[in-house]
Amino acid sequence: MSKNDDFSTPVLIFGDPFLSKNSIISLKKNTDAKWVIMSASSDTLDSIRMEAGTTGWEDSKKVIEINDLPNRKNARDFLINLVSTRNDLIKIVIWDSTECIKTNPKTKSFDKTWGEFVKKFRDIDGAKIVNNGNKEANRGDDRIDFIKKSFKRFKKEISTECANLLTDIVGLDRGMLLSDIEKMAITAPPQITREFILENAFPSSKQSLLYNLTDMLDSGNYEESVYLMERFIQSEHNPNQLAETFLRHVRWQLAASYFWYAGSPWSSVKDKLLNMGKFPAEIWHDSKYSTSQKKTLSEKYKDSNDMVKYLNEKEGILKRYFKKLPPNKTKPRAERLAHDFWADKPISFLKNKVVGNRPSDDPTVKRQVLKRAISIYLFVNEKLTEIRYGTNPMQDLQEIIKAITNTDLSRF
Amino acid sequence: MKVKIKQNVLEEALNKGAVAALLDDAQTDTSTMSLLVKSIKITCNKSFTIEGCTNLMAVKYTIPAKEENGITVDEEGCVLVPAKEFTNWVKAQSKDAQIGIVLSELATPEIINPLEGIEVEDGEDVSIKKIGSIKLVSKDSSKTARKWELDCYDPSQRKMVSFASEHKGTKHFEIKAKSLSTALSKIAFASLPKDYEHVLDSVSIQKYENDLFFATTDTKRCALYKIPPSDIDAIESDNPLLISVNLLDTASKISDEENKLSFYYNEDIERVFISQPNIEMRLASTEKGNIKKFPNIKMLLEKDYDLLAKTSRIGLNSDLISCALVNSSSALFSFTSDKSMLVIKAISDDSKYKPSVTKSEVNSLSINLKAVWGVTHLIDALKIIKDDMVELHIPDNKKSVKIKGEDDDGFLYFAMAINNPKYASDLDE
Numbered sequence: 001m002s003k004n005d006d007f008s009t010p011v012l013i014f015g016d017p018f019l020s021k022n023s024i025i026s027l028k029k030n031t032d033a034k035w036v037i038m039s040a041s042s043d044t045l046d047s048i049r050m051e052a053g054t055t056g057w058e059d060s061k062k063v064i065e066i067n068d069l070p071n072r073k074n075a076r077d078f079l080i081n082l083v084s085t086r087n088d089l090i091k092i093v094i095w096d097s098t099e100c101i102k103t104n105p106k107t108k109s110f111d112k113t114w115g116e117f118v119k120k121f122r123d124i125d126g127a128k129i130v131n132n133g134n135k136e137a138n139r140g141d142d143r144i145d146f147i148k149k150s151f152k153r154f155k156k157e158i159s160t161e162c163a164n165l166l167t168d169i170v171g172l173d174r175g176m177l178l179s180d181i182e183k184m185a186i187t188a189p190p191q192i193t194r195e196f197i198l199e200n201a202f203p204s205s206k207q208s209l210l211y212n213l214t215d216m217l218d219s220g221n222y223e224e225s226v227y228l229m230e231r232f233i234q235s236e237h238n239p240n241q242l243a244e245t246f247l248r249h250v251r252w253q254l255a256a257s258y259f260w261y262a263g264s265p266w267s268s269v270k271d272k273l274l275n276m277g278k279f280p281a282e283i284w285h286d287s288k289y290s291t292s293q294k295k296t297l298s299e300k301y302k303d304s305n306d307m308v309k310y311l312n313e314k315e316g317i318l319k320r321y322f323k324k325l326p327p328n329k330t331k332p333r334a335e336r337l338a339h340d341f342w343a344d345k346p347i348s349f350l351k352n353k354v355v356g357n358r359p360s361d362d363p364t365v366k367r368q369v370l371k372r373a374i375s376i377y378l379f380v381n382e383k384l385t386e387i388r389y390g391t392n393p394m395q396d397l398q399e400i401i402k403a404i405t406n407t408d409l410s411r412f
Numbered sequence: 413m414k415v416k417i418k419q420n421v422l423e424e425a426l427n428k429g430a431v432a433a434l435l436d437d438a439q440t441d442t443s444t445m446s447l448l449v450k451s452i453k454i455t456c457n458k459s460f461t462i463e464g465c466t467n468l469m470a471v472k473y474t475i476p477a478k479e480e481n482g483i484t485v486d487e488e489g490c491v492l493v494p495a496k497e498f499t500n501w502v503k504a505q506s507k508d509a510q511i512g513i514v515l516s517e518l519a520t521p522e523i524i525n526p527l528e529g530i531e532v533e534d535g536e537d538v539s540i541k542k543i544g545s546i547k548l549v550s551k552d553s554s555k556t557a558r559k560w561e562l563d564c565y566d567p568s569q570r571k572m573v574s575f576a577s578e579h580k581g582t583k584h585f586e587i588k589a590k591s592l593s594t595a596l597s598k599i600a601f602a603s604l605p606k607d608y609e610h611v612l613d614s615v616s617i618q619k620y621e622n623d624l625f626f627a628t629t630d631t632k633r634c635a636l637y638k639i640p641p642s643d644i645d646a647i648e649s650d651n652p653l654l655i656s657v658n659l660l661d662t663a664s665k666i667s668d669e670e671n672k673l674s675f676y677y678n679e680d681i682e683r684v685f686i687s688q689p690n691i692e693m694r695l696a697s698t699e700k701g702n703i704k705k706f707p708n709i710k711m712l713l714e715k716d717y718d719l720l721a722k723t724s725r726i727g728l729n730s731d732l733i734s735c736a737l738v739n740s741s742s743a744l745f746s747f748t749s750d751k752s753m754l755v756i757k758a759i760s761d762d763s764k765y766k767p768s769v770t771k772s773e774v775n776s777l778s779i780n781l782k783a784v785w786g787v788t789h790l791i792d793a794l795k796i797i798k799d800d801m802v803e804l805h806i807p808d809n810k811k812s813v814k815i816k817g818e819d820d821d822g823f824l825y826f827a828m829a830i831n832n833p834k835y836a837s838d839l840d841e
Contacts, residue, residue, distance in 0.1 A: 085833050
C-alpha cells in the first residue's frame with residue numbers, strides 16, 4: 001500500500017533529541033521515498049548538494065535528512081540556499097541533532113545567530129518547523145504544557161498539580177517523561193489522579209532509580225553505566241542521592257558475599273538477604289519456620305510498643321534504654337529489599353560476573369569475593385563523603401562506577 | 413580421528429572451507445551457542461571435508477583423501493573445532509610441514525553450560541558437549557616440531573547446510589569463475605557500502621536477451637558488466653538474482669578460477685547456491701520482495717544514447733582530478749562543437765576555493781551541450797576503463813551520461829546528471 005508522503009517540505013526539527021528522533025520516525029513512517037542521511041559536519045556541503053540534486057533511476061522520490069549541524073555561517077547559508085530550491089522529487093529534512101538551536105528560557109527567543117537561521121527558514125514557501133523544546137525550556141510552564149499535551153494525545157486530562165508531581169518523580173528529561181506518559185496512558189483513567197501518578201510513575205522514584213541504575217551496574221558495563229548516570233544527573237538528580245544509591249547497592253553485595261563466604265550456598269543466600277532488616281531477627285532467621293509462618297509470627301511485633309515489649313521480655317533489654325520519639329519524627333527503619341527479585345540481582349552479579357568460571361568451592365575465591373565486596377564498599381563510602389563535601393561529584397561518581405563494575409578478582 | 417596432511421593443503425582447505433565461520437558475522441556472534449557458530453566441522457573418511465556456516469554464508473570444501481593430495485587418513489572421524497584458533501595455528505606452521513591431527517576423546521563428554529546459573533525454559537537444550545581435544549603436531553624438513561591442542565565438540569550439535577540438489581532450488585546459469593571476479597572488479601565500486609534493504613549494497617545479476625549482466629547502483633550511477641558469451645555455459649532462468657557485494661566477493665575469492673561456477677536460487681529460503689567440483693557455497697540473497705527494487709537494466713540498455721564525444725581517457729582523468737580539488741561532487745561540463753572543446757568548471761559550496769576551469773580538446777563532437785555531472789562519478793568509471801579513448805553518450809532528455817571504452821569489453825557505466833543551482837547562470841549563458 002502506498003503511503004501518504006505529502007508532508008510539506010522543507011522541514012526543520014530541533015529541540016529535545018528524543019522527541020526530535022520521534023518526529024523523524026513519524027515522518028519516515030509516512031513515506032515510501034528513499035531516506036538518505038547526511039551529516040552537515042562530516043559530509044562536504046558539495047556532496048550534500050549533489051545528493052539533493054540527483055534523482056534516482058526512473059525519477060524515484062527521495063528524502064534527504066541532514067543532521068549534525070555545525071555552528072558555521074557558511075553551513076547555515078548553504079542550508080538556507082539548499083532548501084530554497086524546490087524539487088518535487090526530493091524532500092529535505094534538517095534535524096538539529098547537536099542542539100545548536102536553543103531558546104533563552106527567560107525571553108523564550110532564539111539566540112541571535114540561529115534565530116536568524118530559523119527566521120529565514122520560516123520564510124521559505126512550504127517550510128515546516130518542528131520545535132521540540134529544549135532543556136532550558138524544560139523548566140516552568142513549558143514542562144507542564146508538554147505533559148498536558150502529551151496526555152491529551154491519548155485523550156487523557158491531567159491537572160497542573162499532578163503534572164508537577166509527575167516531574168518530581170520522573171525528572172525533567174522530556175524523553176523520560178514521554179516514555180512514562182506513553183506507558184501510563186495505556187491504563188490511565190480519563191482524568192489522571194494523584195494516586196495514579198504515585199502508583200505508576202516509574203524511573204526516578206528512589207526504589208526504581210535504584211533498580212534502573214543498579215541493573216546497568218550489574219551488567220558490568222562501565223561506559224553504559226556512566227552514560228546512564230550522566231542522564232540521571234542531566235535530569236537533575238542529586239549526585240549525593242545517586243552515590244547513596246550506589247552505596248546501598250554495594251552494601252547488599254557485601255552482605256551476599258559474606259553469606260557465601262560463610263558457607264551458605266547461593267540458593268540460600270537469597271532467603272538470607274530477604275530476611276535482613278526484618279524484625280524480630282530471632283524469627284526471621286530461624287530456618288525451622290516457613291516464610292508464611294515467619295510472617296504470621298512477626299505480625300504481632302509490628303507496632304513500636306510491641307517491639308519494645310519483645311526486646312524487653314525476650315532479649316532482656318531494659319525499658320529505660322528506649323526513648324519515645326516526638327510524634328512527627330520519622331522512625332529510623334532498617335533497610336529491606338522490597339521485592340524478591342531484587343535479592344537475585346546481587347547474587348546473580350556475584351555468581352556470574354565476579355566468580356564466573358572459577359571453582360565455587362575454592363576458599364581463595366571466596367576470600368577474594370569478600371575482600372572485593374569490603375574494599376568496594378569502603379571505597380564507595382569514602383567517595384560518598386567526598387561527594388558531600390568535595391567539588392567534583394561527576395568524577396567521584398565515575399570512579400564509583402569504575403570500582404563497582406570491576407569484576408577482576410585477581411586484583412583483590 | 414587420525415590424519416596426516418601437508419600444511420599447504422590444509423591451509424588452502426581452511427582458506428576455503430572455514431571462510432564462513434571466520435566471517436565477522438560468526439566471530440562476533442554473542443548468542444548462547446556462539447562457540448558452535450565459530451567452529452568448523454572437519455570430516456575425514458574417503459574425503460577430507462571442512463565446512464562452516466552462518467545465516468549469511470555456508471561453505472563446504474571437499475578434497476579426496478589421497479596421498480597424492482597430501483592427505484593420509486589413518487582413522488576416520490569427524491570433529492567440530494574453533495575455526496579461528498585452528499586456522500591461525502595452521503597458518504603459523506612452515507609451508508613444507510606435515511601436520512598430524514589426532515582426536516583424543518574424553519571417556520565421558522564434558523557438558524559446558526554457557527547459561528550456567530540462568531534459568532531456562534524446560535526442554536530448551538543450551539549445553540555444549542565437549543568430546544575431547546584434537547592434538548596437533550607439525551613437523552617440517554628442519555625437524556622442528558610444534559605441538560598444540562584444541563578443544564573439540566560433538567559435531568552432531570551443529571547442523572550444517574545440505575548441498576543436495578533438492579535444496580538448491582532452480583539452476584540459473586553457469587559461468588567461468590574468472591568472469592565473476594572480473595565482473596566484481598569492474599562494478600563493485602558503484603554499490604553502497606551498506607544498505608539496510610540490501611538492494612544498493614548488492615550485485616544484481618540479470619538476463620537481457622541472451623546475455624548475462626552483472627550490475628550495481630547507488631541510485632546516482634549504475635555500473636554494468638556483460639559476461640562474455642564464451643564464458644557462459646547456459647542461462648536457464650529469466651529471473652534476476654540480488655546478492656550482497658561482500659558475500660559474492662568472498663565467494664569469488666575462494667572459488668577455483670579454472671572451473672565453472674553454477675548458480676542456483678532457492679526462492680523458499682531466499683538463498684543462492686554456488687557450486688564448483690570441490691566447493692559448495694550458500695549465500696544469503698536479498699529478500700524476495702526487495703529484488704525488484706533494483707532497477708531493471710533493460711531500461712538502460714534499451715534507452716537511445718547518442719554519441720556526444722570521444723576523448724582521451726588520461727587527459728579527461730587529469731582534468732577531472734584538477735576539478736575534484738575544488739568540488740569532487742559536481743562540475744559543469746560544457747561541450748562546444750565548432751571548437752571541439754570541452755570546458756569543465758567546478759564551483760564549490762564550501763567557499764574555500766576559487767572556481768576551477770580546465771579546457772581540453774575532444775573528438776567526434778556533434779552538438780553543443782552543457783550539463784552538470786558528478787566528478788568522482790566520472791573518475792571512478794575512468795579507473796575501470798583501460799582503453800586510451802573513452803566515449804560519452806547522452807540520451808534525448810540529457811538527464812544522464814553513458815560512458816564506455818572505445819573497444820567493447822563488456823563494461824558500461826551510466827551516471828545521472830545533477831541539478832545544482834550554483835551552475836544555473838552558466839547553464840543559461
